[in-house]
Structures are given as structure tokens and as C-alpha cells.
Amino acid sequence: MPPIQCVACNKSRALIIRPKNHDKLCKQCFIQVFEDEIHVTITRNHLFSPGEKIAIGASGGKDSTVLAAVLKTLNERHNYGLDLVLLSIDEGIKGYRDDSLETVKRNSKQYDLPLEIVGYDELYGWTMDQVVQQIGKKGNCTYCGVFRRQALDRGAARLGIQHVVTGHNADDMAETVMMNLLRGDLARLSRATSIVTANPASAIKRSKPLKYAYEKEIVLYAHHRNLDYFTTECIYSPEAFRGSARTLIKDLERIRPSAILDVVRSGEDMAALVPKEVSNNQSISAATEESESTGGGCGRHGNQNLSDEFPNLNKQIHDNSEAGEREIEIKMSDLTMPKEKKTRRLPKQQQLGRCVKCGYISSQEVCKACKLLEGLNSTRPKIAISST
Ligand SMILES: Nc1ncnc2c1ncn2[C@@H]1O[C@H](COP(=O)(O)OP(=O)(O)OP(=O)(O)O)[C@@H](O)[C@H]1O
Numbered sequence: 259m260p261p262i263q264c265v266a267c268n269k270s271r272a273l274i275i276r277p278k279n280h281d282k283l284c285k286q287c288f289i290q291v292f293e294d295e296i297h298v299t300i301t302r303n304h305l306f307s308p309g310e311k312i313a314i315g316a317s318g319g320k321d322s323t324v325l326a327a328v329l330k331t332l333n334e335r336h337n338y339g340l341d342l343v344l345l346s347i348d349e350g351i352k353g354y355r356d357d358s359l360e361t362v363k364r365n366s367k368q369y370d371l372p373l374e375i376v377g378y379d380e381l382y383g384w385t386m387d388q389v390v391q392q393i394g395k396k397g398n399c400t401y402c403g404v405f406r407r408q409a410l411d412r413g414a415a416r417l418g419i420q421h422v423v424t425g426h427n428a429d430d431m432a433e434t435v436m437m438n439l440l441r442g443d444l445a446r447l448s449r450a451t452s453i454v455t456a457n458p459a460s461a462i463k464r465s466k467p468l469k470y471a472y473e474k475e476i477v478l479y480a481h482h483r484n485l486d487y488f489t490t491e492c493i494y495s496p497e498a499f500r501g502s503a504r505t506l507i508k509d510l511e512r513i514r515p516s517a518i519l520d521v522v523r524s525g526e527d528m529a530a531l532v533p534k535e536v537s538n539n540q541s542i543s544a545a546t547e548e549s550e551s552t553g554g555g556c557g558r559h560g561n562q563n564l565s566d567e568f569p570n571l572n573k574q575i576h577d578n579s580e581a582g583e584r585e586i587e588i589k590m591s592d593l594t595m596p597k598e599k600k601t602r603r604l605p606k607q608q609q610l611g612r613c614v615k616c617g618y619i620s621s622q623e624v625c626k627a628c629k630l631l632e633g634l635n636s637t638r639p640k641i642a643i644s645s646t
Pocket residue numbers: 314315316317318319320321322323345346347348349423424425426430552553554555556
């Protein structure tokens with residue numbers, strides 16, 4: 259059988275079947291098409307302006323490594339005029355983050371981009387290893403997510419940067435749409451689908467240039483460009499419900515490759531129908547909760563109703579984790595519940611302010627991170643240097 263030709267250039271031999279649409283492409287054309295599509299996402303959504311300083315949330319994983327490589331390439335090719343910096347958060351997870359940070363350090367040299375590392379240890383006085391030692395593995399993602407959102411903001415502020423980009427991809431987006439749909443959570447659905455999250459009260463804007471890029475294509479791109487990235491999963495990340503949503507999306511993708519983008523687009527369309535009272539509330543949450551309940555194992559398991567009190571909070575996190583594991587159960591009583599009982603009340607309109615403890619944007623007097631820290635610190639033995 260003669261070799262199949264690339265459908266884009268009609269010259270070279272096709273080596274890649276694009277996961278997104280099954281087009282047969284040569285290596286060069288695949289790389290070009292992948293980069294062009296991200297360029298289109300950036301320009302259509304007016305993500306950047308000339309001279310802007312951008313912090314790339316760099317975890318060392320495939321998504322953020324590809325994001326950094328593509329942004330560097332497009333910035334030079336299309337003269338975006340961006341000042342790019344890698345920003346890494348060191349959560350303090352031995353055997354995971356310390357290794358992935360080594361990858362980011364190499365990336366910094368390979369792409370000739372400056373790197374800033376901000377640690378939970380210096381910001382909060384706790385590493386995630388210590389948090390897990392204290393509270394156990396269940397619910398630890400909630401702490402990590404809340405801390406990371408603030409850490410990215412604080413890292414960016416330290417660098418005088420007002421725009422952070424993250425490597426959330428189309429699969430992450432589709433999973434999140436599906437999860438919020440299954441939970442009936444319109445507020446989060448709307449927040450999760452937007453490519454940019456910004457709030458007038460917050461100086462830091464977030465965006466996701468890889469929002470329409472398939473995970474499989476990100477891996478192919480990284481492979482064909484020989485990018486140096488880290489593949490190990492976080493040693494503390496369980497999340498049963500997201501795992502189920504992921505499996506569902508992957509199964510759909512197998513039958514119909516466009517399913518991922520279809521779910522993302524449907525999420526966008528549904529988000530546009532969300533009533534104003536709800537979406538006004540979301541814009542506030544977006545500033546405080548960020549990561550848009552989106553993508554990738556962390557920062558997206560945020561508990562919506564963190565209680566003021568640590569014991570309650572801790573219990574709630576544990577209960578929710580356990581509930582998450584039971585989420586496949588379908589009870590007949592749920593199905594036969596009278597209509598009025600099922601009606602959701604709209605969330606109360608929140609007022610944005612600043613945390614009285616740390617000054618971070620918060621709709622509460624004390625922000626989520628400080629509440630979590632209060633609880634953690636109250637369990638820590640007081641150490642004092644003896645005067646004798
Ligand atoms: N420790 C970190 N430091 C800086 N940015 C991070 C960190 N962890 C996550 N991010 C940002 O959030 C995005 C989504 O993170 P997530 O944990 O979902 O990882 P992921 O989907 O495996 O992405 P990646 O492949 O980049 O690790 C990442 O692509 C990255 O931009």
C-alpha cells in the first residue's frame with residue numbers, strides 16, 4: 259500500500275492521525291496546525307495586549323510545559339510583544355513537586371524564560387506533606403487548591419504581573435462542565451467555561467490559552483517537539499468524581515472525537531443562559547476561587563461552603579470526600595422527591611472585600627486560606643525557646 263500523504267501539505271508522508279478530527283498529517287503540519295489553533299484562540303479572545311507581562315503557571319507537567327513552549331514560539335512568530343515569566347508553586351510534596359520543579363528549572367533554561375518559585379512553606383508556614391500528616395489524605399486537595407490559587411496570585415503580584423495563564427485544556431474543561439452539570443451547579447458551570455476570569459476588585463487576571471486543545475494532541479505535540487516534561491501524578495490526588503467524569507469523557511471521545519469540544523461548547527452555551535443574579539455572584543467567586551473549578555487534579559475540588567470553625571470545616575471536607583466516593587449511588591427517593599424540594603435557591607449575593615488577616619480578596623472577613631490555616635495552626639504544638 260502506498261504511504262498516505264499529509265492532507266495539509268500533500269507532500270510529506272502522514273505520520274499522525276489527529277485525535278480531534280482524525281485528519282492525517284505529517285509531523286511539521288501537525289505542529290503548525292496545533293500552534294495556529296492556539297494563536298486563533300488567543301487572538302479571537304483578545305487574551306493579550308502588546309507589552310503585557312505574563313506569568314505562566316508552570317508545574318513541569320505536559321500542559322504547562324506545552325503552554326510555555328507554544329507561547330514562546332507564538333510570541334516570537336507573531337510579535338505579541340509579551341514579557342513571559344515562568345511561575346511555579348512549590349506545594350512541598352516530596353517525591354513529586356521537588357522532582358517536577360527540576361523539570362521547570364530545565365525548561366527555564368531551554369526556553370530562556372525567567373523562573374520564580376513560591377513555596378507554601380514560606381507563604382503559609384505549612385508544606386502539603388505536613389498538612390497531609392496533620393489531616394490525612396482525605397480532603398487534602400481542598401487545602402492545596404485554596405492555597406495554590408492564592409500562591410499564584412501572590413507570586414504574580416511579587417513579580418509585578420497582572421495576568422497568569424494556566425495549562426487547563428479542553429479535556430479538563432469538558433470534565434468540569436460534566437461534573438457541574440451532574441451536580442446541577444450552574445454557578446460553577448458558568449465560571450468554569452470562561453477562558454478569562456477577571457474581577458474589577460482583583461488585580462490578577464487568569465486565562466487558559468489551551469482551552470480548546472485536546473489532551474492527546476498536547477501529548478503528541480510535546481512528543482514531536484521533544485519537550486522536557488514531568489509525567490508523575492500527584493501522590494495525594496484521589497478525587498473519585500472527577501475521575502468518573504474523565505472516564506465518561508474519554509469513552510465519549512472514543513465513539514465521537516468531537517465530543518470533547520461539543521461538551522465544552524455546550525457548557526459555554528449553557529453558561530450564557532445563566533441568570534444575572536447567579537453570574538454576578540460568580541464573578542466574585544472567580545476572583546477568590548479561581549482555577550475556575552477547572553482542570554487537573556488540583557485547585558478544583560474547592561469546597562463551596564467552608565465553615566468558620568476548623569472542626570466543622572475538617573468534618574465537612576471529610577464528609578464531602580466520602581460523599582464523593584458514593585456519588586454513583588442513585589436513590590429512588592431522589593427520583594420521586596416532590597418538585598418544590600428539589601428547587602435550588604439562588605446563592606446569596608456576596609460582597610467583595612479583603613481578608614482582615616492577609617489582605618487577599620475575599621467575600622468573607624477572613625479568607626478561605628486563613629480559615630484553613632487557623633485550623634491547622636490550632637493543632638500545632640506551640641514551640642517556644644526556653645529562657646532557662
Ligand atoms: N505547582 C504549580 N505551579 C504553577 N502552576 C501550576 C501548579 N500546579 C498547577 N498549575 C497550573 O494549573 C494548571 C492545571 O493544573 P493541574 O494540576 O490540573 O495539572 P495538569 O492538568 O496535570 O497540568 P500540567 O500538565 O501542566 O501539570 C497547570 O497546567 C498549570 O498551569
